[in-house]
Amino acid sequence: xxxxxxxxxxxxxxxxxxxxxxxxxxxxxxKHVESEHFAYNDLPKLTxxxxxxxxxxxxxxxxxxxxxxxxxxxxxxxxxxxVTAAASYGVNPPDLSNAGAVYDAKFLAELIKNPAHALLVExxxxxxxxxxxxxxxxxxxxxxxxxxxxxxxxxxxxxxxKPEELTxxxxxxxxCGRCHAxxxxxxxxxxxxxxxxxxxxSLAFQIQVLEYQDSLVKYMxxxxxxxxxxxxxxxxxxxxxxxxxxxxYLKGTAMPRVGVNKHAAEQVIEYLKDSGDAKRHEREExxxxxxxxMVIFAIFAILWKKQVWRDLH
Amino acid sequence: xxxxxxxxxxxxxxxxxxxxxxxxxVMATEYWIPKNINFLWxxxxxxxxxxxxxxxxxIFLLMYYQPNIATAFDSVNYTIMNEVEFGWLWxxxxxxxxxVVFLIIYIHMFTGIYYGSYKKGRExxxxxxxxxxxxxxxxxxxxxxxxxxxxxxxxGMVITNLFAGGSLHADGLVEWIRGDYVxxxxxxxxxxxxxxxxxxxxxxxxxxxxxxxxxxxxxxxQDGEEIDFEVEAAKYKAGDKAGSKVIAxxxxxxxxxxxxxxxxxxxxxxxxxxxxxxxxxxxxxxxADGLKTPAHIYPEWYFLWSYEILRPxxxxxGLIAFAFAQVIFVLLPFLDRSPxxxxxxxxxxFQVWFWLMLVDMIVLTAMGKLPPEGVFSTIGLYAxxxxxxLWIALPIITMFEKKA
Numbered sequence: 223x224x225x226x227x228x229x230x231x232x233x234x235x236x237x238x239x240x241x242x243x244x245x246x247x248x249x250x251x252x253k254h255v256e257s258e259h260f261a262y263n264d265l266p267k268l269t270x271x272x273x274x275x276x277x278x279x280x281x282x283x284x285x286x287x288x289x290x291x292x293x294x295x296x297x298x299x300x301x302x303x304x305v306t307a308a309a310s311y312g313v314n315p316p317d318l319s320n321a322g323a324v325y326d327a328k329f330l331a332e333l334i335k336n337p338a339h340a341l342l343v344e345x346x347x348x349x350x351x352x353x354x355x356x357x358x359x360x361x362x363x364x365x366x367x368x369x370x371x372x373x374x375x376x377x378x379x380x381x382x383x384k385p386e387e388l389t390x391x392x393x394x395x396x397x398c399g400r401c402h403a404x405x406x407x408x409x410x411x412x413x414x415x416x417x418x419x420x421x422x423x424s425l426a427f428q429i430q431v432l433e434y435q436d437s438l439v440k441y442m443x444x445x446x447x448x449x450x451x452x453x454x455x456x457x458x459x460x461x462x463x464x465x466x467x468x469x470x471y472l473k474g475t476a477m478p479r480v481g482v483n484k485h486a487a488e489q490v491i492e493y494l495k496d497s498g499d500a501k502r503h504e505r506e507e508x509x510x511x512x513x514x515x516m517v518i519f520a521i522f523a524i525l526w527k528k529q530v531w532r533d534l535h
Numbered sequence: 536x537x538x539x540x541x542x543x544x545x546x547x548x549x550x551x552x553x554x555x556x557x558x559x560x561v562m563a564t565e566y567w568i569p570k571n572i573n574f575l576w577x578x579x580x581x582x583x584x585x586x587x588x589x590x591x592x593x594i595f596l597l598m599y600y601q602p603n604i605a606t607a608f609d610s611v612n613y614t615i616m617n618e619v620e621f622g623w624l625w626x627x628x629x630x631x632x633x634x635v636v637f638l639i640i641y642i643h644m645f646t647g648i649y650y651g652s653y654k655k656g657r658e659x660x661x662x663x664x665x666x667x668x669x670x671x672x673x674x675x676x677x678x679x680x681x682x683x684x685x686x687x688x689x690x691g692m693v694i695t696n697l698f699a700g701g702s703l704h705a706d707g708l709v710e711w712i713r714g715d716y717v718x719x720x721x722x723x724x725x726x727x728x729x730x731x732x733x734x735x736x737x738x739x740x741x742x743x744x745x746x747x748x749x750x751x752x753x754x755x756x757q758d759g760e761e762i763d764f765e766v767e768a769a770k771y772k773a774g775d776k777a778g779s780k781v782i783a784x785x786x787x788x789x790x791x792x793x794x795x796x797x798x799x800x801x802x803x804x805x806x807x808x809x810x811x812x813x814x815x816x817x818x819x820x821x822x823a824d825g826l827k828t829p830a831h832i833y834p835e836w837y838f839l840w841s842y843e844i845l846r847p848x849x850x851x852x853g854l855i856a857f858a859f860a861q862v863i864f865v866l867l868p869f870l871d872r873s874p875x876x877x878x879x880x881x882x883x884x885f886q887v888w889f890w891l892m893l894v895d896m897i898v899l900t901a902m903g904k905l906p907p908e909g910v911f912s913t914i915g916l917y918a919x920x921x922x923x924x925l926w927i928a929l930p931i932i933t934m935f936e937k938k939a
Contacts, residue, residue, distance in 0.1 A: 224573065225573045225574055228573055228574070228575060229574070232575075232642060235893065235897065236638065238897060239836070239897050239900055239901070240813070242897070242900065242901035242904075243836045243839065243900060243901060243904045244813050246901070247901065247904040247905050250905055250906065250911075251830075251831050251905070251906060406612075406613050406617065450612075450613075451612055451820050454612075454815075454817060454820040455817050455818065455820035455821045456817065457817065498820075500616070500617040501616065501617065501623040504623075505623060505624075505627075505808060506808070508621075508624065508808070509804075509807075509808030509809060512804050512807075512808065513801070513804060513805065513808070516797070516800050516801045516804055517801060519797050519800070520794075520797035520798055520800075520801055522797075523790075523793045523794045523796070523797035523798075524794050524797070526790050526793065526794070527790040527791050527793070527794040529790075530786050530787055530790040530791075531787070531790065531791070533776045533777065534570060534776050534777060534782055534787060535777060
């Protein structure tokens with residue numbers, strides 16, 4: 223009984239110390255941001271029902287999207303390679319093949335009408351000061367603007383992969399990958415690092431990456447960090463709420479709101495777990511067996527003690 | 536030259552040459568331990584097992600770790616964590632054990648303080664134990680440098696800066712320790728050497744000394760009773776195991792030790808697999824960057840109490856207070872003026888002193904991590920002053936202690 227009391231005292235002091243230096247201290251050091259579950263409540267709802275066929279005509283024609291963006295699935299190639307595009311726009315404009323699958327519909331609509339507002343970078347791109355966002359706003363081709371925008375969103379959704387086909391790699395590469403490298407996943411801002419036979423090919427590729435990064439630094443102010451193990455340095459909750467709105471944590475940051483939907487955000491986090499915590503499934507599996515082994519070991523240890531001490535009392 | 540006969544068995548062959556029966560008797564079956572003990576007496580074995588886990592996991596990590604500022608971070612976080620089979624397991628065992636070993640050390644220390652196990656011939660046990668605490672601290676700190684993350688770099692910067700001695704401005708000493716103006720390649724390589732060679736050697740030696748120091752004064756018991764070990768051992772050997780006040784180290788004491796170790800290992804492996812983040816600070820998963828100071832720099836939890844004794848004061852006073860905190864525990868056997876080697880519960884004011892000290896160190900630990908602002912820095916200041924006051928009060932209250 224006395225031993226039990228001692229154990230209780232030791233446990234209470236240990237837990238109190240743990241609580242103070244871990245959950246409590248971290249709650250005091252870091253701002254807590256509640257997730258909005260990617261609702262984007264500040265953006266207006268889509269009022270019109272989109273027509274994908276009319277949307278296709280606008281995207282390929284009147285709205286001029288393909289002047290800068292490629293659409294691989296529709297056979298529209300990129301007007302320039304990634305390095306040249308970054309030199310012109312600051313960052314390579316994304317391929318639109320899966321935009322409809324990874325971005326929230328309300329966000330896409332707002333992005334087409336008012337990019338700086340949708341991306342929450344109006345502090346950096348202020349029209350009144352002549353600071354133009356590299357993506358030109360769409361003012362309509364003469365019809366009802368909201369209807370035209372809804373049509374374009376409907377088109378992008380119609381060509382994109384189905385939600386169940388959206389892989390972590392598609393999500394990351396579309397949403398994050400043009401600014402953030404992930405060298406544990408062999409990803410650079412201009413694509414996956416190929417396997418090279420000759421060193422000069424490898425060096426030529428590195429030069430391309432460096433040139434792209436130079437443009438990015440000019441555009442963003444600093445090189446966006448490599449996200450290889452952000453899952454361990456920042457944690458899932460931080461990444462989720464940061465993606466929803468970077469201004470939550472870094473007021474005035476050049477990083478735009480990326481406007482992912484909930485499913486795509488989960489896939490991005492899955493990608494980050496694959497690069498930064500690759501052995502998590504194995505850890506859980508092995509953990510189970512080790513715990514079972516330790517419990518059996520403890521039972522035998524207790525029985526042995528009882529047997530030895532029977533003669534001592 | 537001893538007389539050797541033709542061996543009748545492998546055992547006999549070894550026994551003639553190494554005296555293994557004698558070794559076994561002296562070290563195990565006739566090494567006497569008091570019977571009146573509780574599970575806190577098993578912390579030594581728990582520490583030995585944890586140290587073994589650190590050593591074995593460390594050997595595996597050492598096969599892949601690269602002590603180079605360009606590759607260290609990825610050799611840990613990519614090669615070991617993602618590529619090497621079960622590298623993640625060794626790393627998590629190593630990281631969690633490095634943190635948990637300090638929890639057990641503190642429990643072990645406070646057990647010694649509570650039961651007065653540093654007095655009446657047991658001073659060297661205490662002193663060698665405190666030397667182990669200091670070398671373990673250095674071992675933990677040097678190991679923390681190796682992943683070369685942000686916290687490695689900046690903790691290395693802050694701690695080596697302490698050697699400038701405030702107003703003494705001994706910057707030359709700091710540069711000599713770092714091998715450079717700032718933590719860089721020379722710094723990483725020398726802390727690597729300390730972590731994998733010099734300090735483990737010192738620890739092994741000190742463990743030997745710590746065990747040796749137990750031999751003559753014997754292990755204390757939970758009532759502070761003075762036991763005549765020869766008389767009680769004779770009783771045990773005559774077959775009166777139940778009546779004897781002592782037990783044999785093997786199997787009697789060992790069976791109890793292993794029971795506690797087994798239960799501890801359940802807790803330990805739960806942490807390794809399901810709750811390891813407390814031992815691996817998220818900030819250290821950002822690579823070291825000398826141009827980007829982290830918003831909060833704090834040491835691992837086991838250094839927080841002494842860090843908080845440094846922090847609330849001006850530089851020079853803080854350094855003196857910090858130096859005081861580092862050495863004062865070593866002097867405990869001499870500052871406690873009472874001859875009573877009994878549990879604190881029978882020592883009047885000392886009991887109050889014990890619990891105040893324990894709570895004060897937990898408060899210091901908590902404040903050491905929190906940002907030094909507002910009420911936290913006030914609490915930290917008073918807790919640091921309380922720590923110093925308690926040590927000044929110790930010789931006085933123990934001098935007037937009644938004979939228990």
